[in-house]
Amino acid sequence: MQLMINNETAQFPAPLSLQQLLELLEQPEKGIALALNRQVISRSLWPQIFLQEGDSVHLFNVVAGG
Template structure:
C-alpha cells in the first residue's frame, strides 16, 4: 500500500493505523495533529484508524506563539 505523508511517498504492508505510521515516522504524538485526505482524524481514533492505499496524510505540530 502506498501513502503520501507531507508530500513524501511511503510503501507499507497493509493494514496500517495512524498510530503505527507515527511510530514509524518517529513523530511525537503530543502536540501533533493529523489529517487524512483533508479530514482531521481525532487523536482518540489514531490507534484504530486504518489507512488505505493512496491516502494523503498531513502531519503538523502545534506551535505556540503570539
C-alpha cells in the same frame, strides 16, 4: 501499500493504523496533529483508523500561542 505523507510518496506495510504510522515515522506522541485525506482526525481515533492504498496524510506540529 503506497501512501502520500506530507506530499511525498512512501511505501508502508498493511494493515496500518494512523497510530502505527506515527510510530514508524518516529513522531512524538504530543505536539502533533494530522489530517487524513484533508480531514483532521481526533487523536483518540488514531488507533482505530486504518489507512488504505493511496491515502494522503499531512502531519502538523502544534504550536501554542496567540
